[in-house]
Amino acid sequence: MSTEIIEAPQTAVSAPAPAGSPMAMAIAALQSGMSPEQISAMMDLQDRYNATQAKKAYDEAFAAFKAESVRIIKGRDVKDGPLKGKSYAELHDVVNAVTPALSKHGLSSSWKLTKDEKDWMEVTCYLRHVGGHEESVSMGGPPDAGGAKNAIQARASTKTYLERYTLKAITGLSEQNDDTDGRPAFDQDIVDDWVAAAESAATLEELDQTWKDGLKELGKTDSLQVYERFKAAVSTAKKRLETNK
Template sequence: MNATTHAEVLELEPVTRQASPLATTHSTALAPNSPAAMMMAAFAQGISPEEIGKMMDVQDRWERKEAEKAYNVAFAAFKAEAVRIVKGRKVTDGPLRGRDYAELHDVVDAVTPALSRHGLSASWKLTKDEKDWIEVTCSLKHVNGHSESVSMGGPPDTGGAKNILQARASTKSYLERYTLKAICGVAEGGDDTDGESPPAAVPLHLLSAARDAAMGGWASLSKHIKALSPEDREALEPESYSLKKAAKDADKKGAAQ
């Protein structure tokens, strides 16, 4: 390289390079309604951490109450659909030979579409898995976050020619079927009716009002039931267990707060 060329190279303007997209920094802005953003805003107004904690506890309780209300409305609407489960399997041996029964998939196929229409979904967990005892818990959850659950347990089903794994799988399937039926409050056609037709569905307006009263506790539910006509009380009878349970649960939650 000669001197002239070298000088020309030295006199070139420096090249300005564009910053690589990978080098850009991520925004650390907080969502306006996030707990962190609300806490920072409260701090800026001079509110103490203790007061902020109390405010957030109140907000949390309110949100949980609203989620429970939404669950109750959705469940009442689900029950109003009067889901029927078809017995798709016939017993081929044993003392119950010739009887029909519903398998797990029959129950799932029957309740899932109606649950989904009202923002509800069911799932299971194996909450106890011991050599001689299996427990399954079925949870029913609403899209707003509230959920309720029921558990049932039993020993491995060693009847017939089942091996160890088949015995445990049989019990697990049985428990999933019955916990799903219990949490949804549904029955197979003919269950425990001695051949009679299953009871009619509770009218939605009656069930929804009773569930709202049950959320206020046992005293609230009792007052509501007493104010009903004899005909309406009789119509609510198929849901008496779930209403009493909801009222007792509401009293327990109130005592814990």
């Protein structure tokens, strides 16, 4: 006579939610008799608290990063032409300067091509902290068709330019003589003329064309200050025209 042992099937047991997790908090709230509406309000409050703490941690990390006194080295020397002997910082110079200090304080940067049209490109630079908070800066411009570039080179040139300046903008860093950055000085009257053209635009269509044409011309300055001034003038004019429609 044989004896057969039959094992009873085991019922899978779910692991309990980690203490302090949203699920654990919701379960505890339900067990205490709170209504779903009260639980939802409590979770919203917790989310706002977490966001505030993440922003606080980001601000502290960013302040510590700024205290590092990061110096951007101009690694590109001009070999010929009227600027022979001068130097300027390329994208990798900026990245190499900021990345170690950012990482030291739990910060990291990245880019995304947020607009990729035939005549317009926009790059957004993100600065994130390990605590969860992130901030971003966006900048756009037309493909750089100067210097006999082909279509791919023109787009790559603009993308690199936008990456360089958005990273410098979001980290609040600059290099010496940043207004020219290895390029010849630009006539301030030309900048004033484009700002005036934006301010006097009579229609949104005219303003849009002024924005596109102005960027092609003012992009030659390779100056973030010039770009921001022109952008501010266009933004103000756009609000005026939209209000008066």
